[in-house]
Amino acid sequence: MAEPIINLENINVLFNQTSTAVTAVKNVTLQVNKGEIYGVVGYSGAGKSTLVRVINLLQLPTSGKVEVNGDVLFEKNDTVSKRIGAKDLRVKRRNIGMIFQHFNLLEEKTVLRNVEFALRHSQKKEKEITDRAIRLLKLVGLEDRKDFYPAQLSGGQQQRVAIARALANDPEILISDEATSALDPKSTVQILDLLKRINRELGLTIVLITHQMEAVKQVADKIAVMSSGEIIERGDLVNVFTHPQKELTKELIGTKGELAKAIHLLDKDAIENLNHEEWELVHLTYTGQDVVDPIAATLYKKFDVEVSIIFGNVDELRGTPVGTLFVTLKGDAKSRQNAVDYLKQVGVDVDEYNSKEVIA
Numbered sequence: 086m087a088e089p090i091i092n093l094e095n096i097n098v099l100f101n102q103t104s105t106a107v108t109a110v111k112n113v114t115l116q117v118n119k120g121e122i123y124g125v126v127g128y129s130g131a132g133k134s135t136l137v138r139v140i141n142l143l144q145l146p147t148s149g150k151v152e153v154n155g156d157v158l159f160e161k162n163d164t165v166s167k168r169i170g171a172k173d174l175r176v177k178r179r180n181i182g183m184i185f186q187h188f189n190l191l192e193e194k195t196v197l198r199n200v201e202f203a204l205r206h207s208q209k210k211e212k213e214i215t216d217r218a219i220r221l222l223k224l225v226g227l228e229d230r231k232d233f234y235p236a237q238l239s240g241g242q243q244q245r246v247a248i249a250r251a252l253a254n255d256p257e258i259l260i261s262d263e264a265t266s267a268l269d270p271k272s273t274v275q276i277l278d279l280l281k282r283i284n285r286e287l288g289l290t291i292v293l294i295t296h297q298m299e300a301v302k303q304v305a306d307k308i309a310v311m312s313s314g315e316i317i318e319r320g321d322l323v324n325v326f327t328h329p330q331k332e333l334t335k336e337l338i339g340t341k342g343e344l345a346k347a348i349h350l351l352d353k354d355a356i357e358n359l360n361h362e363e364w365e366l367v368h369l370t371y372t373g374q375d376v377v378d379p380i381a382a383t384l385y386k387k388f389d390v391e392v393s394i395i396f397g398n399v400d401e402l403r404g405t406p407v408g409t410l411f412v413t414l415k416g417d418a419k420s421r422q423n424a425v426d427y428l429k430q431v432g433v434d435v436d437e438y439n440s441k442e443v444i445a
């Protein structure tokens with residue numbers, strides 16, 4: 086049974102500015118299970134940072150309930166108003182590591198001292214602290230840079246130091262706030278691989294907020310899409326990517342751009358002599374190549390529907406290959422309907438675009 090480690094219920098965060106009030110988070114309920122990598126995505130200003138800062142009460146909600154590891158840290162509604170004490174909160178916060186876009190390292194301290202700094206409040210002896218810091222630097226592959234200063238490291242390496250520091254107190258949860266947004270693509274992949282590895286090896290639960298869909302695609306088990314303070318869509322990563330419901334989700338994962346490209350690439354000559362009733366554009370999404378390989382032949386043989394491929398693409402979602410294919414189907418309406426029903430039956434997700442709208 087999945088065990089929730091983070092439980093946010095009906096969270097609202099209202100910022101009262103002098104002239105205007107902004108509701109940065111609107112009635113958000115979110116559960117993250119132990120050991121999951123949960124991606125929270127959305128455009129800038131959607132409320133992602135505010136929401137995750139609520140988890141360790143760096144941001145106090147206006148109302149709602151914050152529960153971490155079964156302990157209620159905050160609860161406020163019409164009948165209840167309680168909040169964990171400052172001392173207990175400090176202890177709880179050590180169980181939640183954080184990494185940020187700009188690393189936030191202490192520039193005047195060496196890599197080793199930066200990691201040790203996170204352990205300054207622990208009861209450990211100096212030698213134990215140093216040993217632990219070195220072990221963590223080994224984990225992130227930077228043991229040989231322990232005496233360097235942050236400025237002497239690349240962005241990716243600085244983020245590794247930040248990860249080692251975030252893990253110093255052995256947290257069960259790691260919050261990553263746009264941690265790869267300032268990195269080049271190669272370092273981004275390396276940092277995401279590292280996050281995936283520590284998730285697996287240490288059983289760490291990771292909440293990853295990002296506007297980079299590539300990042301969640303690589304590592305997340307589940308995603309939530311935020312817009313104007315609300316979660317508008319959520320679920321298993323592969324499911325959301327293959328069956329996006331909301332326009333914004335389609336936009337974020339690139340379906341909309343792909344559709345525009347498919348329309349642009351349509352062989353206008355080939356369809357010029359057909360009337361609107363005789364063809365349509367369809368977008369097929371499928372997991373597993375074997376489903377799609379024989380499609381064209383099958384649709385022609387079984388349903389007398391002609392398939393022309395406009396373009397296709399195979400992507401990888403957390404290790405699962407997911408294919409998308411834009412094709413035109415030519416044939417009478419009834420045959421095309423039968424063909425589409427058949428595709429759905431064999432597990433292909435089908436989006437149909439009316440030919441009239443497509444070439445309008």
Ligand SMILES: Nc1ncnc2c1ncn2[C@@H]1O[C@H](COP(=O)(O)OP(=O)(O)OP(=O)(O)O)[C@@H](O)[C@H]1O
Pocket residue numbers: 100101102107108109127128129130131132133134135136
């Ligand atoms: N301390 C604050 N005071 C007032 N308004 C704030 C504060 N923090 C955030 N906001 C507002 O709340 C909304 C959500 O901001 P938030 O930073 O959570 O979004 P985000 O999705 O994380 O975007 P970004 O990645 O750009 O930070 C925005 O309208 C922002 O201007």
